[in-house]
Amino acid sequence: MMDVFTINKKMWEDNINKYDLFWPDENIVRFLNKNYEKGNRENINVLEIGCGAGRNIIGIAMEGFKTYGIDYNENCIKLSNEKVQSFNLKNVNIEKNQGSYIPYEDEKFDCIIVGTILSLLANKEERNLMFKEIYRCLKKGGVVYSYWRDKSDYFYEKGTKIEEDTFILKNNEFGLSDMVYYFVDKEKILQDHKEFEFEVYNLEKKDFYIDNMSVKNSHWHVWAKKK
Numbered sequence: 001m002m003d004v005f006t007i008n009k010k011m012w013e014d015n016i017n018k019y020d021l022f023w024p025d026e027n028i029v030r031f032l033n034k035n036y037e038k039g040n041r042e043n044i045n046v047l048e049i050g051c052g053a054g055r056n057i058i059g060i061a062m063e064g065f066k067t068y069g070i071d072y073n074e075n076c077i078k079l080s081n082e083k084v085q086s087f088n089l090k091n092v093n094i095e096k097n098q099g100s101y102i103p104y105e106d107e108k109f110d111c112i113i114v115g116t117i118l119s120l121l122a123n124k125e126e127r128n129l130m131f132k133e134i135y136r137c138l139k140k141g142g143v144v145y146s147y148w149r150d151k152s153d154y155f156y157e158k159g160t161k162i163e164e165d166t167f168i169l170k171n172n173e174f175g176l177s178d179m180v181y182y183f184v185d186k187e188k189i190l191q192d193h194k195e196f197e198f199e200v201y202n203l204e205k206k207d208f209y210i211d212n213m214s215v216k217n218s219h220w221h222v223w224a225k226k227k
Contacts, residue, residue: 024059027221028113031145032063035111035223041065042091047137048113049102049130050120051094054080056113061089065111068104070097100129107139114146122166122180131196138226144198148184150205150218156183174215189220198224 036044041064051057051069057080061067069092071077077096084092097103100121112134121127134144149155151165155176159167166182184192186203193200202223209216 024056025115027147028056028115028145029059029063031113031221031223032060032065032111035143036065039064044111045109046111046113047102047104047109048115049097049134050115050117051080052076054083054094056115057092057094058083058087058089060113061092062087065091067092068109069094070102072097072099100126100133102133102137104137106136107142109137110139110142112138112142112144114144116147116149118146119148119182119184120180122168122182123163127182127192128196131192131198135196135198135226140226142226144222144224144226146222146224148189148220148222149181150220151183151185152207152216153183153218154215155181174210184220186220189222193222193224197227199227200224 032046044065045068046060046065047068047070048056048060049070051071052073053076054069057067057069061084067089069080071080071094074096077094080094084094095103114130114134118127118130121130138144155167155169156165157167159169159181161167162180163182165184165188166180169176169179169181186205189203190200200222204221205218206221207216207218
């Protein structure tokens, strides 16, 4: 069986320095500010799964939250810690994880930022494990942010199919070659979250075009709450 976990891990190792960004994702900042009032955030535990080179970790910490990050890539851990130190942030903890396991105790977090990680877990078994881990580590009533590529996205079916709606992409031009991606639609998002006892309370779909309007990127932004 193809080791899709290794494929994605190698892709990130090859590209993390090339595509390192400085500013945090504005969608994550808006999500946090909509869910939590300014001030008195030091006791709100926020975890980012797949923290990469630290762009969001820094933003979350500077918003005043007690911030945690995990990543399976040692270079990402190193880069994130360097950024934390450069900003002299004391409210950040970054750990290495393995696979879909979250190395923290049950119901530790008020909020978990998943980003695109669930889309990069290239088989249903791994996605199910990650959903279960998120549920385990999230407090009752805690919230989750994630985003997914829609089936109308340009890159859908642009590669080798390895599972339903899951492909090893083949596109060197846009930096996605050999990346494993799982694509969804609205019904699939709601179904997956409901299966693991999450209530989707805000759903947004954003499309944008690149390469002289020839390439459509279509993303779902999902806000969900643990029941």
